[in-house]
Amino acid sequence: KNQVEQSPQSLIILEGKNCTLQCNYTVSPFSNLRWYKQDTGRGPVSLTIMTFSENTKSNGRYTATLDADTKQSSLHITASQLSDSASYICVVTDRGSTLGRLYFGRGTQLTVWP
Amino acid sequence: EADIYQTPRYLVIGTGKKITLECSQTMGHDKMYWYQQDPGMELHLIHYSYGVNSTEKGDLSSESTVSRIRTEHFPLTLESARPSHTSQYLCASDGGSHIQYFGAGTRLSVL
Numbered sequence: 001k002n003q004v005e006q007s008p009q010s011l012i013i014l015e016g017k018n019c020t021l022q023c024n025y026t027v028s029p030f031s032n033l034r035w036y037k038q039d040t041g042r043g044p045v046s047l048t049i050m051t052f053s054e055n056t057k058s059n060g061r062y063t064a065t066l067d068a069d070t071k072q073s074s075l076h077i078t079a080s081q082l083s084d085s086a087s088y089i090c091v092v093t094d095r096g097s098t099l100g101r102l103y104f105g106r107g108t109q110l111t112v113w114p
Numbered sequence: 115e116a117d118i119y120q121t122p123r124y125l126v127i128g129t130g131k132k133i134t135l136e137c138s139q140t141m142g143h144d145k146m147y148w149y150q151q152d153p154g155m156e157l158h159l160i161h162y163s164y165g166v167n168s169t170e171k172g173d174l175s176s177e178s179t180v181s182r183i184r185t186e187h188f189p190l191t192l193e194s195a196r197p198s199h200t201s202q203y204l205c206a207s208d209g210g211s212h213i214q215y216f217g218a219g220t221r222l223s224v225l
Contacts, residue, residue: 004156032212043120043204043216044157089156093212101173102214104156 003027004092006105014113017080021108023073023090031095035064035075038087038107047075047088080112117141120205120217127195128225135190135220137205143215145208146188150174150201151219157204163188195224 004025013019025033032051036044048057048064050073056065061078077084087107094101118139127133139146144165149157149172159172163182177199178192188207192199202221206214 034213041219041221043118043206043219045216046213049213102159104158106154106156109154 004090004103004105006088006090006108008108009106010109010111012111012113013080015080015082018076018078019080019110021075021077021088021090021110023075023105025071025073025090025092025103025105027071027092027094027103029095030068030071031093033064033066033073033093034091035062035073036089036091038089040086044089077110080110082112082114085110085112118205118207118215118217120203120220122220123218124221124223126223126225129194129196131195131224133192133195133222135203135205135222137188137190137217138186139188139207139215139217140186141207141209141215142185143207143209144185145210146182147206147208147214148172148178148180148188148190149204149206150176151204152201161190195222197224200224 007022034049035047038044050066063076066073087109089107090105092103121136146163148161151157158174160174160176161180163169169180202219204219205217208214
């Protein structure tokens, strides 16, 4: 069964600190992996997308890494801000279907305190 | 900011009512999707469309129906709402870039 597991489930950090969120997946065959940020009561917004051949991708203070061999990804947030408080969702696409089926993790709820 | 809109944002209705959740996008995307998301849980695909007059059911069984008469419009209808339908419904579209753009969602409460 294709699955995407994220850890930790929730995380509280102080403003200005760094943090790393983890994503492990079993989706195969793999097409791409994306990290989304979902603010409370809003739809998810794409942060990064990585294909099989990409190991790292940055978007401002967000840096995502991908190890396709171990099927692991991480999202590193540098110098956190209050506005970073949100749910971060890992999404993996299945290359084996015409739809390009997406498999969603449950997200990591990040809270940044002043 | 993606141009995909959902209305209403919040809806509280009684059991047995018929409702339609609206979703529109102005990006000309062929692929559109409906997801259901409960608090703290992952998104579940309930319907998708590859284009006009194309609709398919997703992974999660749903009593809702959808239509795609125009490229930009992908409404979702519940003929008879029940408390078990209480959830957040998210609409998304994809123009072929493998990036799905999401609307803000409709939070539905059925009493």
